[in-house]
Amino acid sequence: MIVCVCNAISDHEIRDWVKLGGSTLEELKSDLGLGTCCGKCHDCAHEVLAEAANKAPVLASRELRRQPTE
Secondary structure (H helix, E strand, C coil): EEEECCEEEEHHHHHHHHHCCCCCHHHHHHEEEECCCCCHHHHHHHHHHHHHHCCCCCCCCCHHHCCCCC
């Protein structure tokens, strides 16, 4: 389902983002642009984020994703 209509961000994208180490609504806004227009999606996004965080194993930490590869 589409969570953020303004930026076309789905619950699947949020779940995948959590698997990559995302964890907060602020990070979600920064990384995916969710809720940066009208903000009506914040409640739904928070629910999807909380559910995904409880179910998904983290595949990589945020620090590891930010380090350049050599």
